[in-house]
Amino acid sequence: MREVILQKNNKHKKSLSKDLGAISGLLFDIGVKIMVGDEGSLSEKEKAKIENLLKKRHKEVTSEREQENLHTEMQYHLLKIGKALGYQVISASNDRSRNFQGKNFSSLCLPCFPEINVEKETKNTIALIDVIWFENNTKNIVCAFEVEKSTSIYSGILRLTDLYHSFPENPSSLFLIIPDNREKELLLQLSRPSIKSNGTKIHYIKFSVLKENCEAICKFGTGKPESVRPAPGSTSNPLTCMAI
Numbered sequence: 001m002r003e004v005i006l007q008k009n010n011k012h013k014k015s016l017s018k019d020l021g022a023i024s025g026l027l028f029d030i031g032v033k034i035m036v037g038d039e040g041s042l043s044e045k046e047k048a049k050i051e052n053l054l055k056k057r058h059k060e061v062t063s064e065r066e067q068e069n070l071h072t073e074m075q076y077h078l079l080k081i082g083k084a085l086g087y088q089v090i091s092a093s094n095d096r097s098r099n100f101q102g103k104n105f106s107s108l109c110l111p112c113f114p115e116i117n118v119e120k121e122t123k124n125t126i127a128l129i130d131v132i133w134f135e136n137n138t139k140n141i142v143c144a145f146e147v148e149k150s151t152s153i154y155s156g157i158l159r160l161t162d163l164y165h166s167f168p169e170n171p172s173s174l175f176l177i178i179p180d181n182r183e184k185e186l187l188l189q190l191s192r193p194s195i196k197s198n199g200t201k202i203h204y205i206k207f208s209v210l211k212e213n214c215e216a217i218c219k220f221g222t223g224k225p226e227s228v229r230p231a232p233g234s235t236s237n238p239l240t241c242m243a244i
Contacts, residue, residue, distance in 0.1 A: 071130075074147045074177050074207060076100035077214040078131040079108040084218035087133040087142055094128070114139045118166045126163050130177075140170065147177040153189050157202065164200045176204045 009016050009023045016022040075091055075098070082089040090110045091098070098105050113127045116139050126132075131145040144163050146156035153176065160174040178186050186204055189195065195202075 082133040
C-alpha cells in the first residue's frame with residue numbers, strides 16, 4: 001500500500017505535497033466517507049451521515065475564521081490606540097503581515113522588535129505578545145496586551161507574567177482582551193493561587209468595550225489606558241477595565 005501511495009503522490013506531485021500530507025488527508029476523507037467515488041453505492045443513512053459531517057466541518061471552519069477575524073480586529077484597535085496616544089507600537093512577530101479592512105499592521109508598527117535586556121528565550125516569548133506599546137524612542141515597555149479568543153487564557157497570562165517579572169523595577173501595565181462571554185473563565189484563571197501569589201497585576205478589557213470606545217480614546221485619550229479620561233459629555237471611562 002505504501003508503494004502505491006508513493007507512486008500516486010509522485011504522479012500527481014503538482015497537485016499534492018512532497019511530505020505526503022495532502023494525500024494522507026485525501027485518504028482520511030475517503031476512509032470516513034467524506035469523499036466518495038460513487039454516491040449511488042451509499043445507503044440513505046450513510047449519505048445523511050456524510051451530509052452531517054460536512055455541515056459540522058463547515059460550521060467549524062466558519063467559526064474559526066470569525067474568531068481569527070475578531071482577533072485581528074482587536075489587535076488593530078490596540079495598535080491604533082497606542083499610536084494615537086503617542087507610543088511606538090508593535091504586534092506579535094508572527095502577525096505583522098496582517099491587515100484589518102485593508103489597513104496593514106506594518107503601517108502602524110515598529111519595523112522590528114527593539115533590543116531589550118533579557119535572555120534570548122525570554123525575548124522570543126515576549127515578542128509573541130499580541131500588542132506591545134513602547135515609550136516613544138526608548139526600549140521601555142509601557143503596556144502589553146494579549147488578545148484571547150478560543151485559545152487558552154492561561155497561556156496569555158503566562159506570557160504577560162514573564163514580561164512583568166523581566167522588568168520588576170519598571171513593570172508594564174498588562175491587559176488581557178477577552179470575548180464578553182469569557183469573563184467568568186478569566187476571573188477563575190486569575191484567582192488561581194499560582195497567579196495571585198506572584199504579585200502580577202493584570203487588567204482585562206472586553207471585546208465590546210474596546211471596539212465601542214476605540215475612536216473616542218484615539219481622539220480624547222492621554223496617557224496609559226487606566227488613566228484615559230472620558231470624552232467631553234461622557235459620564236463613564238471609555239476604557240473600562242478591571243484590576244485583579
